[in-house]
Amino acid sequence: PTLYIVTPTYPRAEQVPEITRTAQTLMHVPNLVWLVSEDASVSSPALLSYLNESGLNTVYLRVQMPSKYQKVKNKPRGVANRMAGLNWVRSNGKEGVIYFADDDNTYDIRIFEQIRWTKKVSMFPVGLVTSLGVSTPIVRSGRVVGFYDGWIAHRTFPVDMAGFAVNVEFLLQRPQAGMPYKVGYEEDGFIKSLGIKASEIEPLAFNCTKIWVWHTQTKKNDPAKPVAQNNATIGTNMDILK
């Protein structure tokens, strides 16, 4: 089965480092289509050249968060671009598995070989989510019987975006499935739209006993200042680095 990895990304100083880290993980994964979906008004040239040089089987998509959400403080991050990836898979995929992989998470390559065999919807633990340190399905005798998460709220599926994968044929049979622009409820809304019961979910990572994905976050530095130039730097690499 083909793995369709949908990565939402957006322009900022950390974008190329994040994409480099994710790409170099995915270089270990065979039979892969990497959909890099950028939330931007114009494509980032450094991103495009990295993708072209990477040798990975990539699809670049660009879409913007609807302007009414751009204005609010707590934004539904990555929704428009994940939906663009999902719609690309709907149009171009026939079999395989789709997984939403944020650009800043940390992935153990063992998770990719397990999600590849997802029949409907699979789930697995995600580390470094809330102060509990892990978000995971609770598994008894190989069945999902509940969820452990620091923010259950009123969610039927209180899981992280990095904690589940969906079979493409299963998705194609559900043309109405989609992700809501509802902060905190993106995962729950999407999984509910698939019409799956908790009892049908396939627990991975050895019945959810291994953490193979972490919700890491990169510290933001202060906005970049222009590189200082003077007569002594003209004609050197500093011309390009500015």
Ligand code: UGA
């Ligand atoms: C958490 C969840 O892990 C995300 O899956 C969820 O989308 C997000 O919360 C949310 O709903 O706010 P978090 O680490 O807090 O993620 O958020 P980011 O990593 O900043 O953003 C999630 C993804 O969306 C990243 O891949 C990021 O590159 C992308 N993003 C972020 C955009 O495409 N546009 C933005 O304006 C911001």
Ligand code: MN
């Ligand atoms: Mn993140």
